[in-house]
Amino acid sequence: MIHLPFRFRSAKHAQPKSVASEVSLSSASAHNAKQQRVNWALALIGLGWSGLLIGCGGSSTVSTLGNWTVRSEFEGVARSGASSFVINNIAYMGTGLDNKSQLLQDFWAYDPAKNAWTQKANFGGAARSLGVGFAVGNKGYIGTGSDINSEKLKDFWEYDATANTWKKVADFGGSARTGALAFAINNKGYVGTGNDGNYLKDMWAFDPATNAWTKVASYGGAKREGGVAFVINNMAYAGTGNNNATAQKDWYVYDPATDVWTQKLDFTTDQAGIARSYGVGFAINGKGYVTLGTGTNSTTVWQYDPTTDLWATTGTFEGASRNYAIGFAIGNKGYVTTGSNGSARYDDLWDFDPTVEQVIE
Known part of the structure; x- marks a missing residue:
């Protein structure tokens, strides 16, 4: 009754x-x-x-804003630990580790307007996984990671999307490492944190105009690997990751104009599920999003509003839970592809629209 x-x-x-x-x-x-x-x-x-x-x-139907849609699956081999960047609304992705534990060197482009993948020239350096990527202007950059002998790397390579060619640029300024985070602001790329045998928090800026790396202010929080970063209004927001087997919940913003990291509010008790490592992060229309990775409630999508310095949940990732995936944003949508869960590797592609209602049965 x-x-x-x-x-x-x-x-x-x-x-x-x-x-x-x-x-x-x-x-x-x-x-x-x-x-x-x-x-x-x-x-x-x-x-x-x-x-x-x-x-x-x-x-048991639940509705909330933030809907995921399956797109054309990645045409390369399913993988984890790949690297990516976006140039002129085209996503470029490659390298990584397949389900036979073989390292990969192939490279691909995804055009969301056509919902289609095109294979590009193989990555110029050695096959690797757990490297990083960023784009500055019309050029993309990939470096660091681990090679077939599990040796950590510090070489960096520049991709010319127009010519579909790679060329080696200056080695990363810090130590060879895996699990770093990367972002680009204005005309520079930034790489830092990660693991070179020890957990790290140093940060370095790369200037393509001078082909040189410069050490900048170290990440404001604890050392870590497997963190995420995204850029909103020329400010980088970074956090999550793993430090000595402990998932991190602090959050910082970096202003390249002042070379200062500023701590934001730690995740409160009811937001503790945001703590994770090797998740994905991207920014859409002035808000940041974090999901997946190793952590509790890993498929929950968290939205960060820099104007209020607050997090809110916005739906659930509708694919399989996974680590070491790739996340990027193009236009008004975020995208997630590849990754692993145990021995399984993925090649599905999903797009995320934060303005559309998600209905979960």
């Missing part, structure tokens, strides 16, 4: 109990009519409540 949260008052008991209190028949009638209208209004509200309760009891 559904118990409505209202107790109705009858018209009979609403009437005056004495003649002295009764001003006139017409006023009593008016009072009764008014009470009847109130009762009808309460009844309608009660029916709405009962419908809601019945609906909740009879269905």
Whole structure:
């Protein structure tokens, strides 16, 4: 039985109990009519409540903003630990580790306007996984990672999308490493944190105009590998990751104009599920998004608003839970592809629209 949260008052008991209190028949009638209208209004509200309760009891459907849609699956070999960048609304992705534990060197482009993949010239350096990528202007850059002998790398390579060619540029300024984070602001790329045998927090800036790396302010929080970063209004927001087997929940913003990292609010108790490593992050329309990776509630999508410095959940990733995936944004959508869960490797591609309602049965 559904118990409505209202107790109705009858018209009979609403009437005056004495003649002295009764001003006139017409006023009593008016009072009764008014009470009847109130009762009808309460009844309608009660029916709405009962419908809601019945609906909740009879269905597990949940709706929220933030919808995922399957797109054309990646045409290369399923993999994890790949690297990517975006140039002129085209995503470029390659390298990584396949399900036979073979390192990969192939490279691909995804055009969301055509929903199609095109194979490009193989990556110029050695096959690798857990490297990083970023784009500056019309050029993309990939470096660091681990090679076939599990040796950590520090070489960097530039991709010319127009010529479809690679050329070696200056080696990364820090130590050879895996699991670093990377981003680009204005005319420079930034790479830092990761693991070179020890956890790291140093940060370096690459200037393509001078082909040189410069050490900048170290990441503001603890050392880590497997963090995420995204850029909003020329400010880099970074966090998550793993430090000595502990998932991190601090969050920082970097201003390249002042070379300063500023701590933002740590994730509160009810937001502890954001702590993870090797997830994905991307920014759409002034807000950042983090999902997947190793952590609790890993498929939950978290939205960060830099104007309020607050996080909110916005739906659930609708593909398989995974680590070491690739995430990027083009236009008003975010994208997730590849990754691994145990020995399984993935080649599916999903796009994320934060303005569309997600319905989960």
